[in-house]
Amino acid sequence: MSANAHNDAHGHDVHHELGVAHGSMSGYMTGFILSVILTAVPFWLVMSGKIGNPTWTAAIVMVFAVVQIVVHMIYFLHMNFKSEGGWNMLALVFTLIVVGIALAGSLWVMYHLNTNMMPSHDMRQML
Amino acid sequence: MSTTVTATSEAPVFYEVDEHPHPEGHSTALGFWIYLMSDCLIFAILFATFGVLGGNYAAGPGPRDLFDLNLVALNTTMLLLSSITYGFAMLAMDKERVKATQVWLVITAVFGLAFLSIELYEFHHMIHEGAGPQRSAFLSAFFTLVGTHGLHVTFGIIWLVTLLVQVQKRGLITANKRRLMCLSMFWHFLDVVWIGVFTFVYLLGMLR
Numbered sequence: 001m002s003a004n005a006h007n008d009a010h011g012h013d014v015h016h017e018l019g020v021a022h023g024s025m026s027g028y029m030t031g032f033i034l035s036v037i038l039t040a041v042p043f044w045l046v047m048s049g050k051i052g053n054p055t056w057t058a059a060i061v062m063v064f065a066v067v068q069i070v071v072h073m074i075y076f077l078h079m080n081f082k083s084e085g086g087w088n089m090l091a092l093v094f095t096l097i098v099v100g101i102a103l104a105g106s107l108w109v110m111y112h113l114n115t116n117m118m119p120s121h122d123m124r125q126m127l
Numbered sequence: 128m129s130t131t132v133t134a135t136s137e138a139p140v141f142y143e144v145d146e147h148p149h150p151e152g153h154s155t156a157l158g159f160w161i162y163l164m165s166d167c168l169i170f171a172i173l174f175a176t177f178g179v180l181g182g183n184y185a186a187g188p189g190p191r192d193l194f195d196l197n198l199v200a201l202n203t204t205m206l207l208l209s210s211i212t213y214g215f216a217m218l219a220m221d222k223e224r225v226k227a228t229q230v231w232l233v234i235t236a237v238f239g240l241a242f243l244s245i246e247l248y249e250f251h252h253m254i255h256e257g258a259g260p261q262r263s264a265f266l267s268a269f270f271t272l273v274g275t276h277g278l279h280v281t282f283g284i285i286w287l288v289t290l291l292v293q294v295q296k297r298g299l300i301t302a303n304k305r306r307l308m309c310l311s312m313f314w315h316f317l318d319v320v321w322i323g324v325f326t327f328v329y330l331l332g333m334l335r
Contacts, residue, residue: 023214023217023218024218025218028211028214028215028218029211031211031214032207032210032211032214035207035210036207039200039203039204039207039322039325042326042330043196043199043200043203043330046196046330046333046334047196054334054335057334058331058334061326061330061331061334062326062331064326065322065323065326065327068322069319069322069323072210072315072318072319072322073319076210076214076315076318077312077315077316077319083156084156084157084160087157088156088157088160091157091160091161091164092160092164094164095164095167095168098168098171099167099168099171102168102171102172102175103171103174103175103178106175106176106178106179107175107178107179110179
């Protein structure tokens, strides 16, 4: 109880005790507007087919996704190098490395497995 | 005897001797962040599964036959709006405005429910057309990935309603603020995962 009373008396200290900043109105609005733009543009690119080449469209759409994830991390999840004395960022970096290995490894191995295990001739020749 | 005493006093100390304060919940934010990172790994594996199986249609329908990007865009809008309204709830919470916090949380829940309804409509429509999870490896992976995200949103809404009751009963006490902060991280995290879903599953699916 005394802990609660203490915290309530110093309401502005709660953030520090929770270890995470809550951001500001301008921060949330910046994040929101950036997110709207970063969502609308890839949808528009795919739906209108403005760029004829699907490979290029895919690459651009993926770049937009990565940028939007970073925007969300900064403006909505309030990630920085200082929160929790850097442990948040350390956990994030570790996770990203594991995720990168898992994704790249799975796709790479399974792609090669598919190409190497497939019969080299196509099925029509067997008829 | 004296040698023992000397040895003890000179022995290196491998731990903190003095008790230091552990205020309640001081490590919750970090602990919850680590939980989110483990959740991130679950989604990474589901994305990898979808990446591997996403092209195996088993002569069944593909993304172009099934996905309606207008619906996905609407869904994305709902989740993005719920993210910003949760942000407003947190700002109201910082200013100790109980009523405003509750109102923004309710709006967030409504957007979350709208997202879920649209997703369930899409699933129902697909299953009705015979494109259920058992149709092909692509559809199994699709329903697992998108369904897991949908389940997370469902539990997020249940959690949100629970916290609404808590705030109603006890007000914005420190414990409730901590809980609301955890849910805000969870909610924004789900929005981050959805960026991956609409990009890799829907947009890139239409380009395949």
